[in-house]
Amino acid sequence: MKNNIQSENIRLIAGHKDLLIAALNGNSELAQSLGVVVPDQWSEFGEVVLKYALEEINKEPSQNGWWMWFPVLKECNLLIGSCGYKGKPVEGIVEIGYEVIPSQRRRGYATEIASALIHNAFNHKNVHTVQAHTLAEENASTKVLKKCGLNWTEELEDEEDGTIWKWAISRDELKAPSLFNLEL
Template sequence: MIETPHLRLIPCDDTIFEAIKMGNNVLGRVLGANVPKRWTSYREVFTPSFHRWKTHPPLRDWWTHLVLYVPDNMLIGSCGYKGEPDAEGVVEIGYEIRPSHRERGLATEVAKGLVDHAFAHDLVRKVIAHTLAEESPSTSILKKVGFERTGDIQDPDDGLLWRWELLKQG
């Protein structure tokens, strides 16, 4: 688990993935937390994420986490890594916060928590992220955490994206 001042980033395991499939009431009981109806905008990705996680054990430290807002004991989003570090020590982060909890610095706290957790591992030399090719709250979050825009990529699904990188210091 990754803990930040206001959040707990809870790694998904078999029990949590199964609870997500069974619905918010079951997930709330498993987490011991309040689970609002629309805690994620990406519910459809959890089933393929679970299958990949099951068949690829190295992902167990580098995959999906749920974002629990401690003051309200409420599930407010998801985050994680898009796979384990590659041969060059690069890992990619992603995150989402439900609209009711945006503009409070929580997404920045999530991103920083993921970065700090990644850099605590000797294998990781660089953390990357991608955003749509426009200034947005996501680009502001990455800048606050210390990322720099390093280029553009063409994604087959999302079109032009900006690539962001943060190098491990020391």
């Protein structure tokens, strides 16, 4: 898997082992390792996600690129959140997740990030479906997923989040080569 995905406004940098360790060591080390500006509160997910991704990559290095990615706004070289996959594809299905810092929301960046992740996943022949989960209500994330072509598939009960909605898009349903200019 590539280490970078370029879209129109955003560069996604794969969270390989060294970057995850840097992120766990603090914002200044992450900023130095990425070569970008890192805001104080760049992720609402916290260290748990970073530690879990690092554990999984340590167990199976081939999973690099199937966990955390760092979205950087090109125009100001600013880390604007986190995103990625919830592990390598299982039976051809991969799940995406994303977040954008509050100061950069409502500018289309979440849609651009999600689109880049979807198209990157479909560049792998063993991926036939990309899915995501949201809270069970219309919100910004449901709008992002709809813009990216995902369809609501079912309502589920999650131990941590309660009732959630599952969204998915298959390789065949993906209509356009990309919503954005991607270099994969």
